[in-house]
Amino acid sequence: MSDSSKSKSPSRRQFLSGAAAAGAGAVAATAARAAGPDPLITEVQAWATATGDGVDATPYGLPIRFETDVRRRNVEWLTADTISSINFTPIHALDGTITPQGCAFERHHSGAIEMRKQDYRLMINGLVDTPLVFTYEDLERFPRENHVYFCECAANTGMEWAGAQLNGAQFTHGMIHNMEYSGVSLRTLLQEAGLGAAGDLKDKWVYVEGADASSNGRSIPMEKALDDVLVAFKANGEALRKEHGYPVRLCVPGWEGNMWVKWLRRIEVVDQPVQSREETSKYTDTLADGTSRKWTWAMDAKSVVTSPSPQSPIKHGKGPLVITGLAWSGRGAIKRVDVSKDGGKTWETARLGAPGAKMALSRFYLDTEWDGEEMLLQSRAMDETGYVQPTKTELRDVRGENSIYHNNCIQTWWVKPNGEAENVEVS
Amino acid sequence: MSDSSKSKSPSRRQFLSGAAAAGAGAVAATAARAAGPDPLITEVQAWATATGDGVDATPYGLPIRFETDVRRRNVEWLTADTISSINFTPIHALDGTITPQGCAFERHHSGAIEMRKQDYRLMINGLVDTPLVFTYEDLERFPRENHVYFCECAANTGMEWAGAQLNGAQFTHGMIHNMEYSGVSLRTLLQEAGLGAAGDLKDKWVYVEGADASSNGRSIPMEKALDDVLVAFKANGEALRKEHGYPVRLCVPGWEGNMWVKWLRRIEVVDQPVQSREETSKYTDTLADGTSRKWTWAMDAKSVVTSPSPQSPIKHGKGPLVITGLAWSGRGAIKRVDVSKDGGKTWETARLGAPGAKMALSRFYLDTEWDGEEMLLQSRAMDETGYVQPTKTELRDVRGENSIYHNNCIQTWWVKPNGEAENVEVS
Numbered sequence: 096m097s098d099s100s101k102s103k104s105p106s107r108r109q110f111l112s113g114a115a116a117a118g119a120g121a122v123a124a125t126a127a128r129a130a131g132p133d134p135l136i137t138e139v140q141a142w143a144t145a146t147g148d149g150v151d152a153t154p155y156g157l158p159i160r161f162e163t164d165v166r167r168r169n170v171e172w173l174t175a176d177t178i179s180s181i182n183f184t185p186i187h188a189l190d191g192t193i194t195p196q197g198c199a200f201e202r203h204h205s206g207a208i209e210m211r212k213q214d215y216r217l218m219i220n221g222l223v224d225t226p227l228v229f230t231y232e233d234l235e236r237f238p239r240e241n242h243v244y245f246c247e248c249a250a251n252t253g254m255e256w257a258g259a260q261l262n263g264a265q266f267t268h269g270m271i272h273n274m275e276y277s278g279v280s281l282r283t284l285l286q287e288a289g290l291g292a293a294g295d296l297k298d299k300w301v302y303v304e305g306a307d308a309s310s311n312g313r314s315i316p317m318e319k320a321l322d323d324v325l326v327a328f329k330a331n332g333e334a335l336r337k338e339h340g341y342p343v344r345l346c347v348p349g350w351e352g353n354m355w356v357k358w359l360r361r362i363e364v365v366d367q368p369v370q371s372r373e374e375t376s377k378y379t380d381t382l383a384d385g386t387s388r389k390w391t392w393a394m395d396a397k398s399v400v401t402s403p404s405p406q407s408p409i410k411h412g413k414g415p416l417v418i419t420g421l422a423w424s425g426r427g428a429i430k431r432v433d434v435s436k437d438g439g440k441t442w443e444t445a446r447l448g449a450p451g452a453k454m455a456l457s458r459f460y461l462d463t464e465w466d467g468e469e470m471l472l473q474s475r476a477m478d479e480t481g482y483v484q485p486t487k488t489e490l491r492d493v494r495g496e497n498s499i500y501h502n503n504c505i506q507t508w509w510v511k512p513n514g515e516a517e518n519v520e521v522s
Numbered sequence: 523m524s525d526s527s528k529s530k531s532p533s534r535r536q537f538l539s540g541a542a543a544a545g546a547g548a549v550a551a552t553a554a555r556a557a558g559p560d561p562l563i564t565e566v567q568a569w570a571t572a573t574g575d576g577v578d579a580t581p582y583g584l585p586i587r588f589e590t591d592v593r594r595r596n597v598e599w600l601t602a603d604t605i606s607s608i609n610f611t612p613i614h615a616l617d618g619t620i621t622p623q624g625c626a627f628e629r630h631h632s633g634a635i636e637m638r639k640q641d642y643r644l645m646i647n648g649l650v651d652t653p654l655v656f657t658y659e660d661l662e663r664f665p666r667e668n669h670v671y672f673c674e675c676a677a678n679t680g681m682e683w684a685g686a687q688l689n690g691a692q693f694t695h696g697m698i699h700n701m702e703y704s705g706v707s708l709r710t711l712l713q714e715a716g717l718g719a720a721g722d723l724k725d726k727w728v729y730v731e732g733a734d735a736s737s738n739g740r741s742i743p744m745e746k747a748l749d750d751v752l753v754a755f756k757a758n759g760e761a762l763r764k765e766h767g768y769p770v771r772l773c774v775p776g777w778e779g780n781m782w783v784k785w786l787r788r789i790e791v792v793d794q795p796v797q798s799r800e801e802t803s804k805y806t807d808t809l810a811d812g813t814s815r816k817w818t819w820a821m822d823a824k825s826v827v828t829s830p831s832p833q834s835p836i837k838h839g840k841g842p843l844v845i846t847g848l849a850w851s852g853r854g855a856i857k858r859v860d861v862s863k864d865g866g867k868t869w870e871t872a873r874l875g876a877p878g879a880k881m882a883l884s885r886f887y888l889d890t891e892w893d894g895e896e897m898l899l900q901s902r903a904m905d906e907t908g909y910v911q912p913t914k915t916e917l918r919d920v921r922g923e924n925s926i927y928h929n930n931c932i933q934t935w936w937v938k939p940n941g942e943a944e945n946v947e948v949s
Binding site for chain 1: 567569570571572573574575576577578581582583584585586588589590592593594595596603604605607608609615616617618619620621622623624625626628629630632633634635636637638639659660662663664665666667668701702703704733734735737755756758759760761763764765768785787837838841842843844846873875876885887889
């Protein structure tokens with residue numbers, strides 16, 4: 096190896112970086128901060144002196160033990176027990192856009208049930224020409240599709256209506272995951288049963304329910320049912336986990352997670368919505384005047400800075416800093432994300448990791464220089480419809496403070512000079 | 523629930539399907555084959571009579587126990603021990619395109635080493651203006667990118683040169699995975715060190731090596747190093763698994779997996795290739811005349827039917843059948859995949875699950891009707907350069923039968939009338 100390596104002082108590199116940043120296409124440079132003699136240069140590293148572990152030590156590969164903190168987590172006080180409860184995706188520690196199933200959030204209404212594929216049945220009944228019952232193997236014989244979609248619980252960020260409550264992006268925004276689903280279009284299955292008996296489809300609905308005790312029944316307008324709803328049996332290539340609805344769940348792209356019925360057992364074509372518990376007493380938004388709005392299916396455009404954030408503080412001092420986060424919209428693709436360091440007074444347009452895709456998470460980055468001073472970090476998403484993510488004040492002006500669901504307001508992290516971050520509100 | 527459901531005979535549905543298939547846009551229909559009274563219709567299912575499991579039972583969610591067969595697997599006789607060995611992705615059981623890290627193949631040359639992020643160092647030295655040593659946190663301060671790339675071992679399908687050896691797509695084609703990587707462009711890091719000292723970059727190379735005992739050193743032409751090579755620290759959003767190079771590996775899009783150095787510790791800019799063991803005695807192709815070709819980096823276009831296949835037989839008898847598989851090219855995006863049922867005499871164009879993306883897996887489907895007769899199933903990939911995947915005979919005519927690496931020939935599965943499939947050769 097070369098013996099000419101030398102460590103470079105952060106300040107010099109930052110100076111160079113500052114100079115380079117004036118040029119077009121310049122990248123934010125960072126410092127090589129090796130302290131003292133480096134084992135790479137002067138010594139043989141320990142890992143090169145012995146062999147490591149052999150292949151296939153476990154049936155299913157797990158994260159390295161140093162990453163055990165990257166896991167779904169509960170908030171103890173949120174629910175009375177874990178049977179009807181939620182855990183949160185560790186979005187503060189992830190990058191890119193795909194969520195591994197192993198750390199994707201769960202929400203159960205009566206616990207996760209265990210069903211074998213051979214016991215699985217899906218019935219389509221109601222206003223159809225021929226009621227049908229499908230086995231799992233039947234479903235595999237229909238043409239399949241693959242799509243990456245986000246699934247967000249309508250209650251994501253719900254605890255924040257009243258004020259800054261939870262100190263971490265995992266807890267404020269972690270009821271979301273984003274996976275590549277494989278399955279059969281619901282349209283295909285409805286056409287197999289035949290919709291002639293339903294007459295004019297304009298005012299028809301499908302009622303979908305799961306096999307668990309809650310049944311979690313929801314009404315979906317026929318227009319959506321025939322558009323992009325997917326009867327899915329794989330996520331990120333492999334079988335759905337038990338907790339995500341094995342062997343079959345519904346994907347209702349862009350719409351609230353409660354409608355993504357797990358352990359899907361029945362689809363009934365009906366001439367009016369069922370007005371089930373899940374769409375009347377729950378998953379409605381109580382407004383300031385005490386009335387409730389319902390049929391609030393689509394998740395409005397939203398974003399959050401995942402790093403830096405309370406669980407992902409800045410550890411490296413001033414200089415080059417990557418600010419990153421996630422943005423999404425239930426009404427289409429994300430077109431732009433802006434980032435503010437001063438609580439919304441000024442904004443910079445972030446870089447999207449890839450062009451936005453419909454009803455899928457977008458990753459954004461702002462490659463910047465941190466001056467070591469406090470920041471009020473915010474992100475603001477815009478989708479292809481022109482919709483702009485609102486401030487918390489704007490949202491409260493319209494919806495009051497009694498809601499639980501559909502809080503898509505701009506989030507603020509107060510980043511302190513020591514690099515730690517806190518959940519705060521700015522007026 | 524409706525009590526008007528009735529099971530429909532397969533033959534009727536198949537007749538309807540056959541009739542419908544004559545129309546444009548018709549889908550392959552399948553039968554609802556519920557035998558006798560169905561619990562969905564006449565009984566309350568057991569799962570609805572009690573609550574299920576609560577959330578967060580395990581730190582990291584695992585596949586349901588019924589899917590334990592979907593796992594990486596070794597071939598016992600392939601290597602003397604597991605320290606320098608391979609396991610295979612269960613591609614016969616996956617759908618879509620993303621490979622979960624938990625079941626993505628591994629290849630180690632001296633075992634998988636365990637390194638903490640805080641112990642990680644990456645050195646850039648050689649013909650650079652300023653040799654640099656980066657910590658893991660340094661790397662996180664550079665602009666990051668996200669890309670889905672396949673990683674294929676050059677030896678994938680290597681055991682098939684001499685004839686049909688291994689009975690399953692997992693074993694013949696499972697040394698491949700496809701993940702969304704997040705990391706820093708190698709170009710960015712080389713520019714940080716400065717390439718002025720290297721002079722004319724046209725004939726320069728980088729030599730990359732890992733921290734494990736094998737070091738697995740490989741030479742990469744500067745043109746590729748400055749193009750799309752990624753210094754990656756996340757795969758599918760989360761940290762690389764230990765076995766995939768935690769905390770940092772190289773991604774060399776489209777090029778043989780051996781170059782995707784794991785536990786990346788050093789990048790040296792050099793004025794000629796190093797001619798390391800890994801690129802001279804290994805990862806070269808011995809031709810019929812005894813000479814070897816080398817610098818065979820790009821993985822040529824290739825495809826395989828994953829279902830039906832020996833590990834994924836047809837269980838449902840004749841009628842609607844989904845034939846599916848994977849296609850990829852190291853030279854760009856997949857443009858088209860054809861499927862043959864008669865060993866290559868006639869071909870039908872398959873449907874791609876999504877438009878092909880550069881250096882990423884494509885999923886293809888052929889929605890068809892099976893007449894219950896034997897099939898000689900093949901798939902043939904075409905990439906955006908116009909390259910067409912060759913037959914085994916065509917490949918042997920050029921390369922002989924002594925090679926181990928870079929076997930991208932068309933694979934044949936003999937599907938028997940009972941639905942079982944076998945690995946065979948057709949002449």
